[in-house]
Amino acid sequence: MPPKSRRKKTSKAALTHRAAAIGRGASRAADRPIGVFDSGIGGLTVLRALVNAMPVEEFIYLGDTARLPYGTKSNEVITRYSRENSEFLLAKGIKLLVVACNTSSAVALENIAGATMVPVVGVIEPGARAAVRASRSGKIGVIGTEATIASGAYTRTIQRLRPKAEIYTRACPLLVPLAEEGWVDNDIAERTVAYYLESLKQSGIDTLLLGCTHYPLLAGVFKRVLGPSVKVVDSASATADAVREHLTALNLARGCGGAGRQSFFVTESPDRFIRVGRGFFGPGVESAVRIER
């Protein structure tokens, strides 16, 4: 879809219309949970940022662990899986949907938003905005999965926000398994990152946008490899800020109360999700419910 129609669909007016369509009044709607989905574990970095930014909100997280990775799949399959994830969360009565997966956001956001009655927030626009804000020279590097980079979604969005930006992209597929293995600060991680980032470094970027849920875990390595003159920006915290702004603007923010809960659903055995998920989210991932796919 061209950027013009994306702007139209996610405008404040469109979101207000969708929120009104919830049809049960803002106060009841505000008490509903926020739905978050990812292809698997990585979206927990986005959930972490969401919980930090909005501790009183309730969250329902779905990780499609049976079918990850999405980053190597075709657009048609990514879209189908993403729609199924959205439908599962919508059936839980969520007030807003966060597409935490960069690959789903890059490929399927329009499709999901077009079929959904609640506001939908993806990670591309907030991440692109954060990178544009951070960059002085306009030379911006973007890394992500193969499908995210091939979609050109980050490039189009950054160019729309800053037409003179020079954007250098690189798919880094090996970083996902490294992050899941917990190899985020050793020699292998550093050499792999150095290999992937060589051409971006040569291009003289002053900002690197981490366009994948897993990459924030490797932030220390990115900073070491690129040096202090390059800012490292991730989509997670920018997305949390965008969600908070949407909720406030739509009068959907949960009022004061105790700390909100997080519930976790997965499509594979929960064991690995819980074990690895702790590295991404912290000790809050204590149990997860497996759903059939």
Ligand code: DGL
């Ligand atoms: N969650 C995906 C993303 O942010 C990375 C893992 C995958 O390829 O499924 O793009």
